[in-house]
Amino acid sequence: MSEHIAYPSNINIVNTSFLIGMPILAVTSLIYYSLNYGIGWFEPLIFVAFYLASGLSITAGYHRLFSHRTHKAAWPLKLFYALFGAAAFQNSAIKWCSDHRRHHRKTDKEEDPYSVTKGFFWAHIGWVMVDEGEEIVENVADLQEDKILAWQDRNIFLIGFLTGIMLPAVVGFALIGGIHGFLGGLVYGGFVRVVVVHHATFLINSAAHTWGTQPYSTENTSRDSPLLSFLTFGEGYHNFHHTFQADYRNGHRWYHWDPSKWLIKSASWFGLTRDLHKIPPKVIESRRMKRAFDKKTEGSEVELQTQQKFADCMAQLRSGFNELIKRRKEYKAAKLSKKSETKDSWKAIKQGHKSRIKQCKINIASAKKEFKLLVQSMKLNADTKPVTA
Ligand SMILES: [Zn+2]
Ligand SMILES: [Zn+2]
Incomplete structure (x- = not known):
């Protein structure tokens, strides 16, 4: 009896x-090229x-500009994104964003186009390989109105072929010359690079x-995996991103590896980006604290006294941040009227502002420390409690 093999x-x-x-093309062409031309300085460069x-x-x-509108960008930058986004071979910005906005609205649900609840393979690549009924392009009217993006959508494959395959080959030809340069650009800047960018994004x-961890929310499967950020230009802070999607940063601390954030920020110094949206630290930190507390107390009854202590920590944290914003504003205003002061008196005024700002930071740090101690004491209580059946 012949078995019927089910396949989509x-x-x-x-x-x-x-x-x-x-x-397959990337690997075979890489082997062929390496055997014939080896590797020099220009292959890694391209x-x-x-x-x-x-x-x-x-x-x-x-992602951050078109899908989430976390900031605004000037047309030359948009054009750059349209040209080189096509070179990544991940469809047009309009279709990509339609899928991505649905992913955020319906995370882990049936309508999520790359829901991980259907398996790792599905979320990674499977969803691209099958057609699930009519292609839905929705909730992107704002992008369809954009002339650059509408043009990119109409010519996506041609643009991708020109900027993603032909351009690196031509650049290789210009740098090194001959078939060596042309092939080197094609293999390294084209084929191999497309595969790496594909899988980095799919990850x-x-x-x-x-x-990864879930420091901000357990409402969906998104996780923070800082390691992934090294491959994906900072997109590894995914739990943060799903919680605060309006923020132009994914790694919100200055030391978080997030080259996309650095690009957006530095482009603002040249007028290429503006209105960069940030979630206030007060909101981020209190969310993190609340989540850590919930995690600690999950499934157990929390004593009234502990609840009160936690509420105090939260209140102290919030007021610390509120005060800090106020003090910084005052300092900024003082700087504007600096000219009316003598050099010595300005020195004293400046010192006063700085020490008030420092005090706010100390208050915030002490709220965090109090919270840490509270969590630790809860652990001790739990450890010393007699085990009851
Ligand atoms: Zn997103
Ligand atoms: Zn996601």
Whole structure:
């Protein structure tokens, strides 16, 4: 009796061939090229240049600018994102954002296009390989009105081929010359780079919904995996991103590895980006504290006294941040009227402002410390409690 092997009948032939064919092409062409030409300085250079251009166009452009509107950008930057986002071969910005906005609205639900609840493989790449009924493009009217993005959507494959495949080959030809340069650009800046950018991006939908911590929310499967940020231009802080999607940063602390945030911020110094939206630290920190408390007390009854202590910590944290904002404003205003002061009196005024600001920071730090002690004491209580059946 012959077994009937079930396989999806709705395979998207174009996407599937591309996703399987491209890694094969990349590996075979890389072997062929290495045997014939070896590797010099220009192969890594062209790889990194096109990896940065296409990768950042997806993370800073498609994701943080177009999907989430976390800031505004001037048209030359939008054009850059449209050209090099196409080179990443992840569809047009309009279609990418339609899927992504649905992913945020319906995370982990049936309508989530790359829900990890359907498995790691599905979230990573499977969802691109099959057609689930009619293609839905919704909730992107704002992007469809944009002339650059509408043009990119109409010509996505041609633009991708020109900027993602032909351009690196031409750049290689210009740098090194001959078939050597042309092929080097094609293999390193084109084929290999496309595969790396693909899987780095896909990891956000699969790995960043599977491994990592949840410091801000357990409402969905999103996780913070700082390690992933090194591959994905800062997109590894995914639990933060799902909780605060209006923030242009994903790694919100200055030391968090987030090149997309650095690009957006530095572009603002040249007038290329503006209105960068940040969630106030007060909101972020109290969310983190609340989540840590909930995690600690999960499933157990919390004593009234502990609840009160926690509320006190929260109140102290909030007032610390409120005060800090006020003090900083005062200092800023004082700086504006600095000219009317003598040098010595300004020195004293400045010192006063600085020490008041410092005091606010101390208050915030002590609220955090109090909270830490509270959590630790809860652990001790739990440890010393007799075990009852
Ligand atoms: Zn997002
Ligand atoms: Zn996600």
